[in-house]
Amino acid sequence: MTERPRLLIFSDLDGTLLDHQTYQWTAARDALGALKEAGAGLVLASSKTAAEIAPLRAAIGFQNWPAIVENGAGLLPAGAVCDALSERYDALRTALANVPTDLRALFTGFGDLDAAGVAAVTGLSPKAAGLAKQRAFSEPGTWTGTVQELDQFLNHLATQGITAQRGGRFVTLSFGGNKADRVADLTQRYSPRHTIALGDAPNDIKMLETADIGVVIANPHSAPLPPLKGEGAGKIIRTTEAGPSGWNAAILSLIKQLTD
Structure with a gap:
């Protein structure tokens, strides 16, 4: 691994590097190969668990780089499969049990479901859903109430130090830390010449604005x-193609711009 990579890429997964419906990344194969040839680093940054990300990271060939897991609530070290302790997750579930019953009934977390239930709400295979349930730092779930009720729900949890991030499909609860925090930490650690972040959802906005260049994947x-900070100056760009096809086109273009 390069001590100081010219490029360090931070990438969301679902709807970004992975297709929204099929969860496949093969449309980005050319760009992934180009990153390797350029000696660039790739840090996956997702709401997924370490158990989910570790095999994917190995499959695309970037297992020697850390990964940001569970929406930035935790970090998967380079080369690790990671059997993280679950004390934080257990504390989250305890806090949920203390929320007023009428509000608690409107939130269905992964911990409230078996693997088949998680597969149903995510579209994952039963095996992959089982990996998604191996949580250590955060609790994603679906919300069926109103925006006002969600605010009340989150206010109750905030008194116990729990924050929420809202992604494309789920509300994810944790004791803090987000993708942007981890991007800042890893940028300081590796001191790359350029950083690029790619994402498609509201929970990616801070990460996109933290990198030198942010790419909003259609x-x-x-x-x-919405329009993001720095977009008018060209610091944030948007793709026309969706998912891994858009990711592929953006990375190939940026590699050419930044390494020529």
């Missing part, structure tokens, strides 16, 4: 992100 399955 996602026809959700409302487009």
